[in-house]
Amino acid sequence: MVLTKTDFIHYLNCPKSMWLEKHDPENFPRGEFSAFQQKLVQEGREVEVFFRQLLDGRAFGRVDYEVEFQLDDLCARADGLAVDAAGQTTLYEVKSSTRVKTDAKHNHLKDACFQKICAELAGQPIHRVVLVHLNSEYVRRGEIDPAGLLVLEDITDRMTAIEAVTRDEMDAAVALLQDEIDRVGCNCLRKSRANHCDAFSYFNPDMPNPSIYSLPRLQPAQLIELVDQGQFDPRAVPEGFQLGKQQGVVLAAFQTREPQIDHGVIKAFFKDLVFPLYFLDYETYASAVPLLDGISPHKAFPVQYSLHILDAGGQLTHHEYLEQEARLPHILVAKLRESIAGEGSVIAWHASFERTQNHMMAQAFPQHEDFLLDLNKRMIDLEEPFKTGYVDARFGGSTSIKKVLPVVCPDMNYDDLAVQDGAAAMNAWSNMLAAPPDDLAAITRNLLRYCERDTEAMVGIYRFLNERWREG
Incomplete structure (x- = not known):
């Protein structure tokens, strides 16, 4: 060895x-x-x-x-x-x-x-x-x-x-x-879920699901205290254990196996919405060595977007754009500007990402600065209500759209797609640039379907919340 x-x-x-x-x-x-x-x-x-x-x-x-x-x-x-x-x-x-x-x-x-x-x-x-x-x-x-x-x-x-x-x-x-090991437990027990080794489940097959590692943003001292007590099941977390608000709501969902609903949080989300609603998602590309002029190492830039527009009457329309050449997104911004009017809320999931892209494009394209910064002022994060307003144990302590979607919209998921996450989308776009004509259509279709699914998912999740808000 x-x-x-x-x-x-x-x-x-x-x-x-x-x-x-x-x-x-x-x-x-x-x-x-x-x-x-x-x-x-x-x-x-x-x-x-x-x-x-x-x-x-x-x-x-x-x-x-x-x-x-x-x-x-x-x-x-x-x-x-x-x-x-x-x-x-x-x-x-x-x-x-x-x-x-x-x-x-x-x-x-x-x-x-x-x-x-x-x-x-x-x-x-x-x-x-x-x-x-x-x-x-x-x-x-x-x-x-x-x-x-x-x-x-x-x-x-x-x-x-x-x-x-x-x-x-x-x-x-x-x-x-040169030695043999005990294949029970590993030192990742004292680390957060994001830092677990690939073999964590292999060495810890009896770990409950969900476990204490599913509690969001658990501080090292909190985690070590629970591990040292042998408390891995959320249902065994001692009463009075110090947790933050979001952690407490997630823990309650784990312990009761019932969704934790705060109608006040959900109503607050809807209070500032203005129709039409623009559900926006970008996919970006970044590389260690800059691909284009004007780009720095590891600096991402949008290469496609999906936009679903829902008007006050319930009519839904879809717009999309995919860049098929290696160039900065000036055409992408121009196309987006044609589709988004001067009023209406812009809805994104984990909106800080879209806001960052808009800010960077505003710096790169001064002619579109007012439009892009206005999008940021009108942007509302659909992820926020799922931190404390609607928490289900089946989310596993996550607020990722891929965790929330199949729970609140059981007929929707990403399983049927050839591209299922952002990293795969980035690789597919890079491959598309050098793809032979026979492969180009399939790669293009797969990228468009993935980005569209993100905004379809947001529409479905919005409608789910809207029904509960009206009931509340």
Whole structure:
């Protein structure tokens, strides 16, 4: 069993999960963490192209790329190794982020320290360690400028500070790989649901559903207190346990198995609505290396929208637009402007996303600034009532539209769609740009159907709430 850098970062996130993937891959349930790692690898390769261009244009004694260091139980591959005229060696680690990150999912210092330790154990002295990441302030203008796109940050001193601890962690990871484990429980029990390993359900098969991890925005101290008490079932949460308002409503829904309805919250949502109602959803595209002029690394821009319009008489019409070329959304904004009049409420789900896109497009297209900022003033978030106004245990503590929709509108879901989430939509749009004519129609249809389903869902959820509001 050889420990790679990817294995080591996996170990730091959850030792047992790393062990399972290495020893029993057929039973390893690949999920969000694995998909996230794959995304980082793909983006990193895109950035490496420009990293090599940058180093090749500089004066070094020697530069080698993808340098592998193989030991009995360790394996590392440095993105770059440069030796200057004085014989000093610099190890380069390339990342697709816009800063040095140290969180559990992608600890850049740990990755680079792993590479340095492996290199030195293999007999290669390392004098400097440089982490290469994207410049968040870079804006593409014509051909990519590697010197503007990339930041070379010297992290040598930070390596020194963590090297001893990292060596101990590497030794522990190698020792774990040579051993057997108890396949009951993992250290993710003390983490929030968003930070659980892919194998959490495998190691914790008796975890109730819903569980305490389904309580929204549970603070670390709250979670650890419940875990230490062995209280994983929401029905066992002690009376008087300190919870916020939204957490309390969700807990009540779990405990009673009855929807928690606050007609006051629902009425307040409807109070400011003005017909016609414009149900709006954007899909966006973003990439580590900017695709277009005027775009920065990881900066999203809209590539399509769906708009359902409901008038006071109940008539529903639909408008949509999908950009089929790689260009900024000036046509998209113009098309949207043709469909939205100067009055009426604009309804979105998790509206901060649409507001952000409108604000960015207002900066990019001053001729449409008044229109786009006016949309933001008229925008109302349909997600808000489902935080405390209507809470069902079947939402699982979430207010995602994909969790709420099948509960309140049982005949609607996303299961029949070829594209079922935003990440898949982004990939599909990217593929569409280079698709052969025989595939173009299918990709276009799938993208349009997905975005339309989002606004159809909002209309259905609005109608569900409207019925309860009138009853209340």
